[in-house]
Amino acid sequence: MTRAARRRRAVASVAVQAMALVAFLGAWEVLVRLFGGPKPIVPAPSVIAAEIVEIRGLLLSSGAYTLASAVEGYVLALVVGVALAVVFESSPALQRGLFPFFVASQAVPIIAFSAVVILWFGNGPLSKVAIAFYLSFFPVTVSVVKGLQSCDPMSVALLRTFGAGRLQLLWKLRMPVMLPFLFVALRVATTTALIGAIVGEWFGDNRGVGTLILQSLYAEDTVRLWCGIVACAIIGALFYLVVVLLERWLLWWPAPALDA
Amino acid sequence: MADKLTLRRIAKTFEVDSGRVAVLEPFDLGVADGEFVTIVGPSGCGKSTLFNIVAGLLPPDPGGSLLIDGRPAASTLGRIGYMPQRDLLFPWRTVLDNAVIGLEIQGVPRAEARRRALDVIGQFGLDGFADYYPFALSGGMKQRVALLRTFLFESEIMLLDEPFGALDALTRSILQEWLADVCAKHRRTIVFITHDVEEAIFLGDRVIVMTARPGRLKLEVAVGLERPRVPAVVTSAPFVALKAQILDAIREESLRSFAALRTEAPPG
Numbered sequence: 001m002t003r004a005a006r007r008r009r010a011v012a013s014v015a016v017q018a019m020a021l022v023a024f025l026g027a028w029e030v031l032v033r034l035f036g037g038p039k040p041i042v043p044a045p046s047v048i049a050a051e052i053v054e055i056r057g058l059l060l061s062s063g064a065y066t067l068a069s070a071v072e073g074y075v076l077a078l079v080v081g082v083a084l085a086v087v088f089e090s091s092p093a094l095q096r097g098l099f100p101f102f103v104a105s106q107a108v109p110i111i112a113f114s115a116v117v118i119l120w121f122g123n124g125p126l127s128k129v130a131i132a133f134y135l136s137f138f139p140v141t142v143s144v145v146k147g148l149q150s151c152d153p154m155s156v157a158l159l160r161t162f163g164a165g166r167l168q169l170l171w172k173l174r175m176p177v178m179l180p181f182l183f184v185a186l187r188v189a190t191t192t193a194l195i196g197a198i199v200g201e202w203f204g205d206n207r208g209v210g211t212l213i214l215q216s217l218y219a220e221d222t223v224r225l226w227c228g229i230v231a232c233a234i235i236g237a238l239f240y241l242v243v244v245l246l247e248r249w250l251l252w253w254p255a256p257a258l259d260a
Numbered sequence: 261m262a263d264k265l266t267l268r269r270i271a272k273t274f275e276v277d278s279g280r281v282a283v284l285e286p287f288d289l290g291v292a293d294g295e296f297v298t299i300v301g302p303s304g305c306g307k308s309t310l311f312n313i314v315a316g317l318l319p320p321d322p323g324g325s326l327l328i329d330g331r332p333a334a335s336t337l338g339r340i341g342y343m344p345q346r347d348l349l350f351p352w353r354t355v356l357d358n359a360v361i362g363l364e365i366q367g368v369p370r371a372e373a374r375r376r377a378l379d380v381i382g383q384f385g386l387d388g389f390a391d392y393y394p395f396a397l398s399g400g401m402k403q404r405v406a407l408l409r410t411f412l413f414e415s416e417i418m419l420l421d422e423p424f425g426a427l428d429a430l431t432r433s434i435l436q437e438w439l440a441d442v443c444a445k446h447r448r449t450i451v452f453i454t455h456d457v458e459e460a461i462f463l464g465d466r467v468i469v470m471t472a473r474p475g476r477l478k479l480e481v482a483v484g485l486e487r488p489r490v491p492a493v494v495t496s497a498p499f500v501a502l503k504a505q506i507l508d509a510i511r512e513e514s515l516r517s518f519a520a521l522r523t524e525a526p527p528g
Contacts, residue, residue: 152348154344154346154348155348155350157312157315157317157342157344158342158344158348159361159365160316160317160337161315161316161317161337161338161340161341161342162338162361162362162365162366162413163337163338163339163365163366164365168365172361172364172365173350176350176352252352253351253352253393253395254351254395
């Protein structure tokens with residue numbers, strides 16, 4: 001396809017997306033105005049938009065606070081997850097011995113665990129970082145172990161005949177082969193890290209989007225509640241977008257398609 | 261003068277649940293410095309096992325040893341260039357960076373390795389393709405990149421395991437001629453596995469025929485044809501006679517392994 005044809009196709013798909021969004025919001029607005037009554041459970045988009053503009057300062061600071069906890073937990077999950085995977089990959093005995101414990105730890109529902117984490121790490125951002133990390137690191141480990149092990153044995157043999165040791169095999173072969181697997185986990189982890197940060201705020205904090213949502217719920221302020229939801233959606237989408245851009249930048253070669 | 265590469269009583273037996281399977285029986289071979297030896301044999305004769313042992317990927321059974329320049333080599337890893345049948349190019353590396361990976365592992369600085377690759381890339385028919393990624397190349401070109409990678413790796417001995425096995429007949433014959441030419445320019449000691457008897461004679465100074473499993477040396481013939489060899493040599497009388505002799509030996513072995521299979525098969 002030529003560059004001009006690609007651009008035409010991109011413009012066309014953006015146009016379709018914009019029309020779909022306008023149609024969706026329009027239908028929502030009309031339905032709420034027709035059937036919503038004086039105090040609708042789902043406020044009209046125009047009302048939500050007005051409130052967002054009204055409390056934009058609060059939304060921005062809350063969003064930044066929550067996103068910071070989520071991103072910190074996420075980065076920690078990336079580092080620990082990959083490191084753990086490298087250890088597991090290099091020692092199958094260790095992997096067989098310890099893996100079940102990690103699986104068991106993941107079976108504990110985060111809600112049950114969060115209260116304890118707040119007790120340990122307090123009401124500040126640290127406890128949110130811990131929960132975001134806890135929710136995200138294991139999928140990264142599992143995915144990366146699989147990626148590291150998915151190397152072609154013949155390629156490993158080839159590098160060994162050149163005299164490559166373990167570290168060279170890791171850097172020159174296993175890491176690049178593992179990258180597509182890592183990014184599958186990293187995309188999913190944007191969501192889990194954000195959930196971790198928000199749920200953490202519900203258990204104890206006085207800042208962040210999670211707190212904003214909880215307080216609006218207690219005050220039965222549905223408009224503000226929806227502002228919180230919109231803020232979460234925007235944060236989540238931005239987070240995901242950054243990871244996808246990073247993936248495109250780092251994975252320039254045609255890799256096996258792992259997307260579901 | 262000692263041979264460049266000596267295999268002394270190299271054997272391999274694999275342990276499986278139902279007992280032991282002998283894949284390679286004690287095998288002796290000497291390859292002179294600068295010699296091009298080709299090995300042919302029926303499928304499953306243990307050629308690849310032999311290569312894995314020589315490359316250092318598999319230990320031989322106790323009692324066997326490998327000698328380089330007459331001295332026992334504890335491990336040949338990092339000392340012998342090995343090229344498997346598949347190109348095994350890394351999709352995230354350009355042609356140039358794929359070619360220099362062996363040098364990189366040997367510790368040659370990247371800039372120096374690239375310079376050396378660029379010096380000879382033209383001889384490999386890859387001029388102007390240094391910055392291409394492998395997915396943009398044809399099968400024949402990928403195979404030439406893989407050969408370049410093996411050539412650049414600093415080793416005096418090269419093992420080539422059916423490097424042209426997966427290519428179409430035309431590309432294959434062009435690459436055979438080209439390989440003979442490159443080998444004449446860069447004096448290397450080469451052991452080359454193939455299924456193709458014509459290829460074995462066309463390229464080799466000596467052809468080794470292996471027996472059916474367990475693999476042993478069945479026949480060894482010197483190819484007296486003068487170099488450089490032209491494609492027309494394959495219809496010359498000495499070439500045809502050699503081919504007939506080798507094909508007879510292989511056929512005998514293939515029949516024997518086929519018969520063995522039939523007696524091994526459970527009755528009924």
